Amino acid sequence: MSKEWPLWEIFIRSQHGLAHKHVGSLHAPDAGMAVNNARDVYTRRNEGVSIWVVRASDITSSSPGDKAPLFDPSNSKIYRHPTFFPMPDDVKNL
Amino acid sequence: MPCFDDVVGEPGGGVSVYAQLVDTGAQRLRALEDLPPQEREFQQRIDAGTKIEPKDWMPEGYRKTLVRQISQHAHSEIVGQLPEANWVTRAPTLQRKAILLAKIQDEAGHGLYLYSAAETLGVSRDELLAALHAGKAKYSSIFNYPTLSWADMGAIGWLVDGSAIINQIPLCRCSYGPYARAMVRVCKEESFHARQGYDIMMALCKGSAEQRQMAQDALNRWWWPSLMMFGPSDRDSVNSAQSAQWRIKLFSNDELRQRMVDQTVPQAERLGLTIPDPALRWNEDTGHYEFGEIDWTEFHDVLKGNGPCNRERLRTRVQAYEDGAWFRDGLLAHAEKQAARRSLAA
Numbered sequence: 001m002s003k004e005w006p007l008w009e010i011f012i013r014s015q016h017g018l019a020h021k022h023v024g025s026l027h028a029p030d031a032g033m034a035v036n037n038a039r040d041v042y043t044r045r046n047e048g049v050s051i052w053v054v055r056a057s058d059i060t061s062s063s064p065g066d067k068a069p070l071f072d073p074s075n076s077k078i079y080r081h082p083t084f085f086p087m088p089d090d091v092k093n094l
Numbered sequence: 095m096p097c098f099d100d101v102v103g104e105p106g107g108g109v110s111v112y113a114q115l116v117d118t119g120a121q122r123l124r125a126l127e128d129l130p131p132q133e134r135e136f137q138q139r140i141d142a143g144t145k146i147e148p149k150d151w152m153p154e155g156y157r158k159t160l161v162r163q164i165s166q167h168a169h170s171e172i173v174g175q176l177p178e179a180n181w182v183t184r185a186p187t188l189q190r191k192a193i194l195l196a197k198i199q200d201e202a203g204h205g206l207y208l209y210s211a212a213e214t215l216g217v218s219r220d221e222l223l224a225a226l227h228a229g230k231a232k233y234s235s236i237f238n239y240p241t242l243s244w245a246d247m248g249a250i251g252w253l254v255d256g257s258a259i260i261n262q263i264p265l266c267r268c269s270y271g272p273y274a275r276a277m278v279r280v281c282k283e284e285s286f287h288a289r290q291g292y293d294i295m296m297a298l299c300k301g302s303a304e305q306r307q308m309a310q311d312a313l314n315r316w317w318w319p320s321l322m323m324f325g326p327s328d329r330d331s332v333n334s335a336q337s338a339q340w341r342i343k344l345f346s347n348d349e350l351r352q353r354m355v356d357q358t359v360p361q362a363e364r365l366g367l368t369i370p371d372p373a374l375r376w377n378e379d380t381g382h383y384e385f386g387e388i389d390w391t392e393f394h395d396v397l398k399g400n401g402p403c404n405r406e407r408l409r410t411r412v413q414a415y416e417d418g419a420w421f422r423d424g425l426l427a428h429a430e431k432q433a434a435r436r437s438l439a440a
Contacts, residue, residue, distance in 0.1 A: 003426060004220045007213070024276070025210045027219060029422075030429035041203050044196075045283075064150050 007056040008034040010041075012048035020052050028053075112234045112258060112323075113166035118159045120336035140341050145271040148214035156340055160270055161215050163342060165222045168208035169233035172226075175201045176407050177241040178250065186244060193290055194247060200283045207276040214272045227412045235393060236323050238401030245298055245305075245312035251291015252361070253313075253320040257354050259284050261324070269341035292361065299365045306366070313362065314370045321385075322393040324351040355383045 005027040011020035023042050028034035034053040042048065062070055078084050087094055126134055133153050139146065146152055175198045182198070185191035209219040225231040236254055241247070262284065265277040298309040325347040328334035337343035345353075355374075362369050373386030395401065 003423075004218055005422070005426060024207060024279075025213075026206060029425040030432065033425060033429070040199075041206055044199070044203065061149075064147070 005029050008038075008053045009056050009059060010034070010038045011052035011054070012038075012042055013050035014048055015046060020050065023047075025056060031055075112170035112261065113163045113232075116159060116163045116166065116333065116337065118333040118336040118340075119155045120332050122332060123335045123339060137339070140269045140339075145274065146269050147271045155336070156342075157215050159337065159340070160273065160342060161212055161217055163337075164208055164212040164215075164273055164276075165217070165225070166232050166234075168205045168212060168222065169226045169231055170237065171201050171205035171208060173233045173237045173407055173411060174254075176410055177237055177239070177403075178247060180241045181244060181247050184244065185247075190294070197251070197287050197290060200287065204280045204283070207279055208273075211270075211272040211276045223415065227408070227415060229399070229408060232397065234323060235396040235401065236319050238396050238403045238407060239315070239319050240402050242315070243308050243312060245294070245308040246316070248291050248294030248298060248309065249312035249316040251287050251289075252295055253291070253316050253358065254323070255284055255287035255291060256358065257320050257323050259288060260350050260354050260357075264344035265342075267341075267344065273342070295365055295367075299367065309365065310367050313367050317370050318388065318392075319396075321351055321354070321388055322390075322396075324348075324354065326390055326393070352382055355385055359383050 006029075007025055008028055008031075009025050010023050012023045013020045026034065026037050026041055028037050031053055035051050038051045038053055043051070074080070126137055129137060132151060136146075136152060136156075146156075178194060178198050178201075182191060182194055185194050209222060212222060213219055222231065226233070241250070259281060262277050262281050266274055266281060268274050268277070295309050295312075298305040328347045334343060334346065359369060359374065371386045373384065375384050377384050396404070399405075
């Protein structure tokens with residue numbers, strides 16, 4: 001068997017001017033072909049106006065085991081949400 | 095590398111339509127309290143409706159079953175291009191040809207989404223393709239039937255893609271995140287396929303007597319294989335019960351098949367076509383259509399490799415892959431040369 005093409009993660013900016021969003025992955029020999037393939041696979045119905053491709057092996061991600069140390073501390077800081085502060089009804093524009 | 099040659103295992107097992115008779119490795123279904131702690135926690139997550147993601151812990155049986163199910167599904171999308179490719183050069187108009195090409199391109203895309211989902215479970219696409227090409231992996235029985243007339247393009251879109259939609263919509267809610275997300279994309283595109291098929295049937299049924307006969311003939315040939323797509327009854331299957339517990343199968347084969355019959359019969363009537371089943375009748379009490387016995391011998395024969403086109407499909411698939419090897423290798427050699435040049439310049 002020939003060597004496998006590397007895996008690329010594909011990010012598309014939709015028509016609505018939002019941030020690039022992960023849509024899936026594909027195999028391609030290089031970044032240019034990854035963009036071409038992403039166009040064919042992920043934007044056949046006007047789903048996007050811009051494409052990012054990133055080699056899957058270049059992505060560093062948190063692991064499920066780190067979930068508690070990473071995300072639990074924010075649970076106790078409810079004052080970070082505006083709804084923490086009750087406002088009298090007659091105070092406007094806050 | 096998971097084992098693929100055990101697909102024709104327990105009769106009536108597994109998930110339907112594009113992945114038929116998927117073995118889960120389960121001997122019996124265990125209650126929550128009988129599971130080891132890690133597996134119990136896993137099952138509780140699924141019961142709570144939390145999606146499982148690639149890096150999460152999962153039982154080996156869950157992972158293997160998903161690899162089998164998703165890869166069979168992917169293979170079906172890819173092989174499913176072949177019966178339609180037969181009519182690209184013979185489509186009746188340029189527009190029909192462009193539409194058919196677009197549909198076939200979608201199928202390739204669906205295959206790609208699904209192979210990607212399978213790859214998140216620790217297998218590579220090339221491994222999965224090698225298993226298909228070696229005849230070790232299965233794909234849906236439906237694609238081993240020949241496409242004899244243009245009306246077959248209509249019947250496939252209407253009946254085969256119609257059945258696929260019925261199967262795939264629930265899978266958008268399955269427990270494995272990457273599979274569920276792939277299904278969402280597939281379902282969005284699949285409704286174009288079903289409609290273009292029905293559109294072909296409508297055009298033929300509004301045409302000459304010969305064209306109507308062509309449409310009826312296509313329905314006659316595709317009706318029973320389409321019902322078989324859902325797989326044999328799985329009421330007593332341990333595999334299906336296990337898949338249901340893992341939420342990678344959300345309805346029984348019989349439930350989905352009934353849904354297909356109920357929605358398709360009125361569509362056939364609207365076309366003025368007759369479903370080739372003398373036992374078909376509306377049951378006022380149940381609110382469902384009753385239909386005749388399915389020839390399961392034929393289904394198992396086709397699945398074992400003895401359908402009308404099994405050998406031809408696999409041969410075409412392998413040839414396409416081998417013919418493309420020089421091109422894939424060339425692109426990779428070019429990429430490596432460019433990368434080497436860049437690192438030299440840097």
